[in-house]
Amino acid sequence: MKKHIIEIAVLVAALAMCACLLSCGRNDQKPASQPEKVTIAYSAATDAVLAEIAQRQGYYLQEGLEAKPIMRAYGKAALQAVLDGEADFATVADPPVMFAIMRGEKISVIATIQTNTNGNAIVARKDRGIISPKDLKGRKIGVTPGTTGDFFMDIFLSLNGISRKDVKVVSLSPDKLPGALVNGDVDAVSTFTIYLIQSQMKLGEKGITFYDENIYTFTFNIVATQEFIRNNPEKVKKLLRALIKAEELVKLNPDGAQKIIAAYSGLDIAMVRRLWTDTSHRVALDQKLILALEDESHWAIKNKLTKATKIPNYLDYIYFDGLKSVKPEAVRILR
Numbered sequence: 053m054k055k056h057i058i059e060i061a062v063l064v065a066a067l068a069m070c071a072c073l074l075s076c077g078r079n080d081q082k083p084a085s086q087p088e089k090v091t092i093a094y095s096a097a098t099d100a101v102l103a104e105i106a107q108r109q110g111y112y113l114q115e116g117l118e119a120k121p122i123m124r125a126y127g128k129a130a131l132q133a134v135l136d137g138e139a140d141f142a143t144v145a146d147p148p149v150m151f152a153i154m155r156g157e158k159i160s161v162i163a164t165i166q167t168n169t170n171g172n173a174i175v176a177r178k179d180r181g182i183i184s185p186k187d188l189k190g191r192k193i194g195v196t197p198g199t200t201g202d203f204f205m206d207i208f209l210s211l212n213g214i215s216r217k218d219v220k221v222v223s224l225s226p227d228k229l230p231g232a233l234v235n236g237d238v239d240a241v242s243t244f245t246i247y248l249i250q251s252q253m254k255l256g257e258k259g260i261t262f263y264d265e266n267i268y269t270f271t272f273n274i275v276a277t278q279e280f281i282r283n284n285p286e287k288v289k290k291l292l293r294a295l296i297k298a299e300e301l302v303k304l305n306p307d308g309a310q311k312i313i314a315a316y317s318g319l320d321i322a323m324v325r326r327l328w329t330d331t332s333h334r335v336a337l338d339q340k341l342i343l344a345l346e347d348e349s350h351w352a353i354k355n356k357l358t359k360a361t362k363i364p365n366y367l368d369y370i371y372f373d374g375l376k377s378v379k380p381e382a383v384r385i386l387r
Contacts, residue, residue: 099126104121105301119291127142128199135157142275151198167270174193174261177233192219196229201241208267226244337370
């Protein structure tokens with residue numbers, strides 16, 4: 053009996069040694085591949101939460117990507133970095149995507165990574181007699197052209213019986229809007245997310261904010277050129293898997309995710325939590341994106357904000373295969 057036990061022990065040890073040798077041999081023959089380099093143009097911290105968490109937590113690297121971030125003040129500028137060949141991917145809201153497609157740019161949305169129903173609003177100076185939306189008529193309103201703030205302003209004014217011609221539109225970059233409002237250069241600003249909160253905080257009790265969550269659901273997306281996607285489908289899949297890991301972290305530990313964003317952006321944690329309200333951080337392709345792009349196209353054509361006269365088939369500008377291959381249930385666009 054003892055002899056059999058010894059023989060079994062020797063056999064097990066021998067098998068383990070063989071397995072170890074085989075494993076070592078495989079590792080020697082196939083060293084770990086080097087991560088592939090990509091560049092991602094990010095917008096403001098709270099508009100690209102999943103992209104930034106994936107960077108901070110090393111999820112890109114885990115999926116085989118060495119991701120270099122390029123910081124931009126807002127999504128339109130991030131998209132321009134892609135169009136200029138400075139970045140492979142951009143995080144950007146839907147209106148700049150619409151304008152780019154309408155002027156003939158060959159880009160595709162890979163996924164939506166964030167939505168918000170109250171991410172846009174008009175902040176006005178109450179001390180200048182603006183108490184209701186109708187008081188905006190004849191006023192100077194600061195806005196960043198071609199952004200969600202621009203789209204929201206026009207629709208909001210129209211619903212309240214005011215046309216774009218009834219106000220004085222002052223074009224400013226989003227980071228200049230809060231200061232222009234506080235300094236009295238404009239009577240109101242139509243803006244989004246962090247710049248919206250900054251405008252409210254700086255103006256304090258002198259200000260009033262006009263929301264309308266039924267007008268528009270703000271979407272933030274990952275976008276690349278069609279040529280890049282065509283030549284790098286595996287990089288797209290790796291990027292999506294990293295973003296899905298970030299989505300899971302936000303879902304399981306929202307407090308931890310908020311602290312990551314606060315540390316990364318330098319924003320106060322209270323502001324980050326405030327911006328988190330009404331926001332969904334989810335990697336998806338949803339029918340709402342198509343509807344938003346079409347609505348914005350109608351708006352742009354009607355107001356002669358684009359030279360285009362026809363609405364594109366936006367299905368041609370959505371890259372389905374990437375998300376379908378890594379998370380098929382997240383694809384909810386009708387084709």
